[in-house]
Amino acid sequence: MNATMDEREEIEALLPWFVTGKLAEAERVRVELYLAEHPDVARQVALAREESVETIAGAESFGVPSRASFDRLMAEVGRHERRQAGLLQSFAPYLERIADWIGGFSRMQLGGLAVAAALLLAVQAVTVTYLLTGGGATYQTASGPSDIAPERGTFALVSFKPTATAQEITAMLAELGAQVVDGPKAGGLWRVRLAAEPLPPADAQARIEALRAKSTVVGFVSLTQ
Amino acid sequence: MNRFVTQRDITGSEDMEALDQTVADRTLLEGIARGERAAFQRLYTRQSVRIFRFLMRLVQNKATAEELLNEVFLEIWQHAARYEGRSSPSTWMMAIAHNKAVSSLRRRREVTGIDESMPETADLDDDPEETAQKQDKGRIMRSCIAALSPDHREILDLVYYQELSVGEAAEALGIPENTVKTRMFYARKKLSELLKERGVDRGWP
Numbered sequence: 001m002n003a004t005m006d007e008r009e010e011i012e013a014l015l016p017w018f019v020t021g022k023l024a025e026a027e028r029v030r031v032e033l034y035l036a037e038h039p040d041v042a043r044q045v046a047l048a049r050e051e052s053v054e055t056i057a058g059a060e061s062f063g064v065p066s067r068a069s070f071d072r073l074m075a076e077v078g079r080h081e082r083r084q085a086g087l088l089q090s091f092a093p094y095l096e097r098i099a100d101w102i103g104g105f106s107r108m109q110l111g112g113l114a115v116a117a118a119l120l121l122a123v124q125a126v127t128v129t130y131l132l133t134g135g136g137a138t139y140q141t142a143s144g145p146s147d148i149a150p151e152r153g154t155f156a157l158v159s160f161k162p163t164a165t166a167q168e169i170t171a172m173l174a175e176l177g178a179q180v181v182d183g184p185k186a187g188g189l190w191r192v193r194l195a196a197e198p199l200p201p202a203d204a205q206a207r208i209e210a211l212r213a214k215s216t217v218v219g220f221v222s223l224t225q
Numbered sequence: 226m227n228r229f230v231t232q233r234d235i236t237g238s239e240d241m242e243a244l245d246q247t248v249a250d251r252t253l254l255e256g257i258a259r260g261e262r263a264a265f266q267r268l269y270t271r272q273s274v275r276i277f278r279f280l281m282r283l284v285q286n287k288a289t290a291e292e293l294l295n296e297v298f299l300e301i302w303q304h305a306a307r308y309e310g311r312s313s314p315s316t317w318m319m320a321i322a323h324n325k326a327v328s329s330l331r332r333r334r335e336v337t338g339i340d341e342s343m344p345e346t347a348d349l350d351d352d353p354e355e356t357a358q359k360q361d362k363g364r365i366m367r368s369c370i371a372a373l374s375p376d377h378r379e380i381l382d383l384v385y386y387q388e389l390s391v392g393e394a395a396e397a398l399g400i401p402e403n404t405v406k407t408r409m410f411y412a413r414k415k416l417s418e419l420l421k422e423r424g425v426d427r428g429w430p
Contacts, residue, residue, distance in 0.1 A: 057363065
């Protein structure tokens with residue numbers, strides 16, 4: 001008896017989608033077979049259809065959005081476009097330099113540069129690891145490093161794909177809230193500020209991964225001071 | 226011979242139409258991702274009415290629904306590139322609309338202190354039977370649907386008006402498919418109870 005009740009409840013639960021024709025094929029067949037064997041459930045189908053009709057009628061009574069609403073939306077879209085254009089303009093000097101710099105190389109030179117950049121990053125990674133793990137002798141000036149005010153923030157060295165356009169680079173940086181602050185450096189690397197404050201290692205790594213994920217635009221990425 | 230004719234049987238080409246619309250909307254989203262205003266305006270023309278009505282169902286206020294509709298489309302304009310094609314464009318847009326509406330209802334609750342997750346009691350007249358005679362059943366049912374909780378109004382709209390499948394509704398709401406089915410079941414049950422209070426006994430549940 002319980003099994004029968006459970007099946008009936010399951011079938012009843014599917015009826016709204018049965019009347020809208022949105023059941024998966026297997027479920028639709030299951031409902032049809034059940035209905036053929038239990039004609040009394042036809043009443044349930046009628047109730048669901050009635051609900052469907054009145055829900056649609058209710059929705060139609062809501063009317064349509066006003067023309068003024070659309071005008072406000074397009075005005076906001078215009079403002080958004082202008083903000084984006086302003087952002088593009090602020091990056092223009094750097095982007096021109098990137099474009100000029102990339103444009104000045106042949107395909108072979110670009111290939112060579114990519115290899116050089118990879119080597120540079122490998123050397124940098126080894127050096128940073130060596131220093132962080134306490135290897136090698138270090139020295140400190142008498143006044144100590146605290147006398148030098150380092151530029152605040154979290155930074156990365158980044159190279160962009162030769163195929164990336166200036167617009168793509170700008171959009172990508174804007175999306176991640178990053179800014180080019182220096183470059184190009186040796187190997188076609190640019191210094192990019194990822195955050196205005198020094199981030200905890202996990203957060204900084206997350207920003208790096210976000211940059212890496214933009215693989216159509218970004219070539220190499222490495223955290224830097 | 227099947228006696229139970231579904232909407233699928235009535236409109237045999239429905240699946241093909243839905244596919245065409247999905248492809249068209251995807252193409253428009255690609256155009257929007259490239260910053261094409263014409264694509265944006267076409268998508269608005271195609272989708273704004275049904276999204277607006279969904280928002281109206283939830284927030285029950287035209288000015289708020291229009292404001293949220295614009296928020297939805299502004300998000301589409303800014304982030305069309307994030308559409309990955311895992312769901313249909315209409316389901317993706319409905320999910321954005323759902324999130325905007327939920328946030329709006331939450332803000333309203335914080336400001337007014339009125340918890341709209343609790344269904345209102347439909348306006349009861351002194352004599353329910355007499356009321357049922359006076360008013361047509363359809364009007365009473367629409368009034369009872371409006372008196373349901375936002376969750377229940379929403380699921381009825383998604384299933385009956387937006388015609389989302391169980392899977393699509395689950396995707397739009399960010400809940401499991403079984404929860405979609407049970408939420409729909411309880412929405413219909415509550416609707417029947419409200420109708421009964423208004424003198425319309427449907428004999429179910």
